Amino acid sequence: xxxxxxxxxxxxxxxxxxxxxxxxxxxxxxxxxxxxxxxxxxxxxxxxxxxxxxxxxxxxxxxxxxxxxxxxxxxxxxxxxxxxxxxxxxxxxxxxxxxxxxxxxxxxxxxxxxxxxxxxxxxxxxxxxxxxxxxxxxxxxxxxxxxxxxxxxxxxxxxxxxxxxxxxxxxxxxxxxxxxxxxxxxxxxxxxxxxxxxxxxxxxxxxxxxxxxxxxxxxxxxxxxxxxxxxxxxxxxxxxxxxxxxxxxxxxxxxxxxxxxxxxxxxxxxxxxxxxxxxxxxxxxxxxxxxxxxxxxxxxxxxxxxxxxxxxxxxxxxxxxxxxxxxxxxxxxxxxxxxxxxx
Amino acid sequence: xxxxxxxxxxxxxxxxxxxxxxxxxxxxxxxxxxxxxxxxxxxxxxxxxxxxxxxxxxxxxxxxxxxxxxxxxxxxxxxxxxxxxxxxxxxxxxxxxxxxxxxxxxxxxxxxxxxxxxxxxxxxxxxxxxxxxxxxxxxxxxxxxxxxxxxxxxxxxxxxxxxxxxxxxxxxxxxxxxxxxxxxxxxxxxxxxxxxxxxxxxxxxxxxxxxxxxxxxxxxxxxxxxxxxxxxxxxxxxxxxxxxxxxxxxxxxxxxxxxxxxxxxxxxxxxxxxxxxxxxxxxxxxxxxxxxxxxxxxxxxxxxxxxxxxxxxxxxxxxxxxxxxxxxxxxxxxxxxxxxxxx
Numbered sequence: 043x044x045x046x047x048x049x050x051x052x053x054x055x056x057x058x059x060x061x062x063x064x065x066x067x068x069x070x071x072x073x074x075x076x077x078x079x080x081x082x083x084x085x086x087x088x089x090x091x092x093x094x095x096x097x098x099x100x101x102x103x104x105x106x107x108x109x110x111x112x113x114x115x116x117x118x119x120x121x122x123x124x125x126x127x128x129x130x131x132x133x134x135x136x137x138x139x140x141x142x143x144x145x146x147x148x149x150x151x152x153x154x155x156x157x158x159x160x161x162x163x164x165x166x167x168x169x170x171x172x173x174x175x176x177x178x179x180x181x182x183x184x185x186x187x188x189x190x191x192x193x194x195x196x197x198x199x200x201x202x203x204x205x206x207x208x209x210x211x212x213x214x215x216x217x218x219x220x221x222x223x224x225x226x227x228x229x230x231x232x233x234x235x236x237x238x239x240x241x242x243x244x245x246x247x248x249x250x251x252x253x254x255x256x257x258x259x260x261x262x263x264x265x266x267x268x269x270x271x272x273x274x275x276x277x278x279x280x281x282x283x284x285x286x287x288x289x290x291x292x293x294x295x296x297x298x299x300x301x302x303x304x305x306x307x308x309x310x311x312x313x314x315x316x317x318x319x320x321x322x323x324x325x326x327x328x329x330x331x332x333x334x335x336x337x338x339x340x341x342x343x344x345x346x347x348x349x350x351x352x353x354x355x356x357x358x359x360x361x362x363x364x365x366x367x368x369x370x371x372x373x374x375x376x377x378x379x380x381x382x383x384x385x
Numbered sequence: 386x387x388x389x390x391x392x393x394x395x396x397x398x399x400x401x402x403x404x405x406x407x408x409x410x411x412x413x414x415x416x417x418x419x420x421x422x423x424x425x426x427x428x429x430x431x432x433x434x435x436x437x438x439x440x441x442x443x444x445x446x447x448x449x450x451x452x453x454x455x456x457x458x459x460x461x462x463x464x465x466x467x468x469x470x471x472x473x474x475x476x477x478x479x480x481x482x483x484x485x486x487x488x489x490x491x492x493x494x495x496x497x498x499x500x501x502x503x504x505x506x507x508x509x510x511x512x513x514x515x516x517x518x519x520x521x522x523x524x525x526x527x528x529x530x531x532x533x534x535x536x537x538x539x540x541x542x543x544x545x546x547x548x549x550x551x552x553x554x555x556x557x558x559x560x561x562x563x564x565x566x567x568x569x570x571x572x573x574x575x576x577x578x579x580x581x582x583x584x585x586x587x588x589x590x591x592x593x594x595x596x597x598x599x600x601x602x603x604x605x606x607x608x609x610x611x612x613x614x615x616x617x618x619x620x621x622x623x624x625x626x627x628x629x630x631x632x633x634x635x636x637x638x639x640x641x642x643x644x645x646x647x648x649x650x651x652x653x654x655x656x657x658x659x660x661x662x663x664x665x666x667x668x669x670x671x672x673x674x675x676x677x678x679x680x681x682x683x684x685x686x687x688x689x690x691x692x693x694x695x696x697x698x699x700x701x702x703x704x705x706x707x708x709x710x711x712x713x714x715x716x717x718x719x720x721x722x723x724x725x726x727x728x
Contacts, residue, residue: 088532089532109507111503111507119462119467119468119471119472120468120469120472122465122468122669124462125462125463125465125468126463128462128489129462129463129489129491132489132491133491136496141488141499141500141503142488142489143486143487143488143503144486144487144488144489145484145485145486145487146471146472146475146485146487148472148475148476153479156484157484160454160484160486164452164454164507189431189432272670297670297671298670300670300671301670301671301673301674304671304674305673305674326465326669326671327615327640327641327643327644328640328643328644328647328669328671328672328675329671330644330648331644331647331648331675332671332674332675333676
């Protein structure tokens with residue numbers, strides 16, 4: 043096993059299989075036989091060229107031990123945050139001579155595993171992982187078995203020796219909740235992704251720290267933590283607003299959740315701002331044109347992407363040890379952080 | 386050349402190069418020499434496994450002539466339209482057992498060419514191309530030289546035998562302009578991407594058809610066709626609104642342009658709706674919450690993505706000829722399509 047000698051010769055059979063023609067046709071084409079059409083000769087010539095080129099490329103990659111390609115597993119391309127992450131990472135990697143190749147997991151944690159396997163099989167020099175779940179069976183073992191550098195984006199895999207870009211979700215959340223409490227709010231809803239994710243756990247930790255610092259008792263029913271999708275934001279916000287002890291403020295975990303929450307407020311006949319304060323994570327291009335202007339907690343996705351690339355490059359080019367970098371967050375109160383009318 | 390025989394043997398030297406250690410270390414590790422640490426033995430074992438696995442994978446791909454991988458070149462991931470395109474195509478390809486791998490060109494047509502080359506080198510079974518420009522030097526030749534199926538997304542490369550998903554931009558634009566003319570508008574601005582793209586040419590054709598059908602003279606200064614970016618939308622809209630013959634309506638080509646146009650209206654002290662009608666291409670999750678509600682022309686990106694995958698799969702699995710499919714558009718007038726106050 044250890045002395046295994048794999049050989050990939052470019053044979054007439056392989057060219058024939060590649061083209062789906064008989065071996066004799068390939069052989070005659072290569073010998074410029076008059077019975078073979080010019081079209082077939084051209085196809086054989088091109089296939090031989092393509093396959094040979096590819097094998098040369100692989101041989102070269104093996105020699106220098108690098109493909110100059112980095113993979114990026116995106117848990118959900120429909121989250122606008124990821125565009126900036128990709129742009130930030132792509133720009134930095136491009137400057138360093140690396141190509142960035144993406145795969146979208148469409149919110150399916152099984153796809154995360156499949157995509158990591160594909161990137162391994164197809165050989166990348168490193169991987170950036172924005173995972174859908176930290177608890178997918180087989181995930182930790184798979185990532186731990188990789189022999190190239192890895193950067194996690196706001197995720198925690200305790201048994202894996204990987205670099206991480208971590209968002210300071212704790213501070214952003216704590217500041218927003220503290221501000222709402224100062225404005226008189228006590229029942230503050232929180233609608234966001236699953237506590238399966240470091241992101242959610244850190245936000246929750248900030249939420250609780252602010253409550254505790256102000257002697258406010260946590261009400262478990264105000265926490266709706268399962269998904270970043272618009273329908274989830276709608277259903278949970280509506281349920282909260284129509285419940286017996288409706289929140290006077292809601293913090294939502296992302297842009298699509300926000301769209302759901304705004305729809306729920308309309309449906310419940312509740313005015314965003316005067317009737318219920320709303321704070322959202324992340325900003326998209328149209329947010330500045332919503333009336334009233336929505337309070338926001340920003341994490342800086344371009345910067346996060348750039349840092350992810352940096353953490354990968356320092357391992358690839360300078361054999362640095364993997365390390366964790368924390369990205370600051372910013373709470374920007376706007377018109378939808380209003381004094382509480384009923385407490 | 387034609388009989389070239391490429392060979393990729395897995396040698397002790399390659400394993401040593403891959404690990405960055407001396408050949409003698411690899412040799413001793415393979416012979417279970419007592420002087421070699423267990424860590425080194427494990428690293429050699431793993432590298433041999435990885436490299437052997439990879440060569441097996443390549444050999445297998447060559448044998449069956451397929452990698453079950455499709456590449457997608459995205460001209461600009463920051464355009465929210467592309468998330469749905471990717472999701473639509475990815476779902477369909479996944480059902481058919483193919484993986485979708487993405488590369489983002491970050492609005493740089495040179496990157497389009499680089500990415501196509503990388504996908505060719507790394508072997509994909511097919512490519513979906515959303516190109517930044519149809520006129521990038523070398524592009525047509527490169528795409529024409531590919532030996533696997535290609536699907537263009539709303540682009541035209543006359544010398545290339547590729548399938549296409551084409552948006553019926555003509556009809557959507559014509560309907561919107563016709564409606565604005567019915568409302569009394571004569572000076573209708575149009576801010577969008579470059580006429581380098583089929584998308585823009587078809588929109589322009591629809592714009593002109595509606596003007597002509599109503600005997601309205603085209604004013605070249607009202608056409609601002611160069612980019613889909615927010616700053617371009619802002620600058621051009623502001624310039625139009627402050628010009629000597631300001632438009633009474635503006636049609637903008639996408640979500641980021643819309644954000645720029647809305648900013649320009651604020652800056653110019655012009656009320657969107659009453660003072661200037663606004664129609665935009667494409668909808669994002671927050672658009673329904675803008676006041677007043679913005680008129681929109683929809684193209685159906687999930688459906689476009691699904692169709693792109695279908696057109697690729699019918700070539701891959703049924704050896705179908707490449708063909709062109711047109712996707713309908715829809716004009717939805719809302720509060721920002723208002724009667725013209727001054728003509």
